[in-house]
Amino acid sequence: MSRFDPFTLFDLPYRVVKNHSLDATLFIPTHFLSRSNRKQRCPVMVHFHGGGFILGHRRYEPWFAQWFLDLAQAHDAIIIRPDYRLLPESSMADILSDVDYFWRWVQCDLLRIAEEHLWGVTPDLSRILCCGESSGGSLAVYSGLELSSILSGGAGHEAAISGCTDVQVVIQAVISTYAPLDLDVPELRIPRPRMIMGMRPPPPRQAEVLIRKYMQKLQQSGGIRTWQEPTPEMWELFLCMTQQCYFSRLLKEKGGGNKDMFNMVKRMAAKVRQQQNSPEGKMTGIVPVWIIHGMNDTLALSGKLGIGLNHKGLIGFC
Structure with missing residues (x-):
């Protein structure tokens, strides 16, 4: 049995880059499909897959948390899970560009697509929960904090057009789990032999050889990856790049344009903190965020966020 059994999955393209389609999968509760004559408005749960920006894809079931599916069922919610370009073939700027296009697609096209299909449900874009683990958790936080600027459009983004700017898209809350949110922690900037997620990567010299071979190969191919299951070879590459701190280099090297x-x-x-100390003491313009991190995370600690971990390894503010 699949944990996706209570849902019917629909793949929809949201962007095409160099003839490569970037798709999003909609998880529609199957019981809605028999109600094609009644369009019920339902909350939306957007989930960005994890994999350290190098692994994973939108349909990879083993990395899809059961609690997230249970929450969607409990609230009759639609789940949307988009793919995005992966490192090291693409840059962080490419990834953030994909996320921007995804949210504009949600704003401009999703309601029309829902109207054209007999799903028996209409996405309520004013009630969105955005979640993700690992790299997906970083993209969830980015989405929650930058959504207004993303949807306001900008030069070179054809999605920011007349006719969709009046659609209200609101992220009501963000849940981010074991995500890299600070590149200045020792685990991401100081190469050293260590155990990562219970596994020991090859020694540094051997790890560097493996990474360089892959980088030389991708320079020749020049392709785009948006879909990568954690095969033994790619998992070893992921561990080597983590141990040798290539992720912080790649993420800083080309960056995300002017988005820090x-x-x-x-x-x-x-x-x-500023608003808490204000005379009014009111919180405005801040999306409620729940950041979940392990106290002894061997991959990417929260480090110097300036808000600290509590005794359970959780950070919460709203």
Whole structure:
């Protein structure tokens, strides 16, 4: 049995880059499909898959948390899970561009698509919960903090057109689990032999050889990856790149244009403290965020967020 059994899955393209289709999968509760004559408005749960920006895809079931599916069923919610380009073939700027296009697609096209299909349900875009684990958790936080600027459009984004800007898209809350949110922690900037997620990567010299071979191969192919199951070879590459701190280099190297993604949580925490100390004491313009991290995370600790971990390894502010 599949944990997706209570849902019917629909794949929809939201962007095409160099003839490569970037798709999103909609998980529609199957019991809605028999009600094609009644369009019920339902909350939306957007989930970005994890994999350290190098592994994973939108349909990879083993990395799809059961609690998320249970929550969707409990609230008769639609789940949307988009793919995005992966490192190291693409840059962080490419990934954030994909996320931007995804949200504009949600704003401009999703309601029309729902109207054209006999799903028996209409997405309520004013009630969105955005979640993700690992790299997906970073993208969930980015989405929650930057949504207004994303949807306002900008030069070079054809999705920001007349006719869809009046659609209200609101992320009501964000849940981010074991996500890299600060690149300045030792685990991400100081290469050293260590256990990662209970496994020991090859020694540093051997790890560097493996990484360089892959980088040389991708320079020749020049392709795009948006779909990668954690095969033994790719999992070893992931562990080697983590141990040798290639992720922080790749994420900083080309960055996200003028978007300082990995300082957003610090800025939000500072805004929270500022508003808490204001005479009114009211919180405005801040999306409720729940950041979940293990106290002894061997991969990407929260480090210097400036808001600290409590005794359970959780950070919460709203």
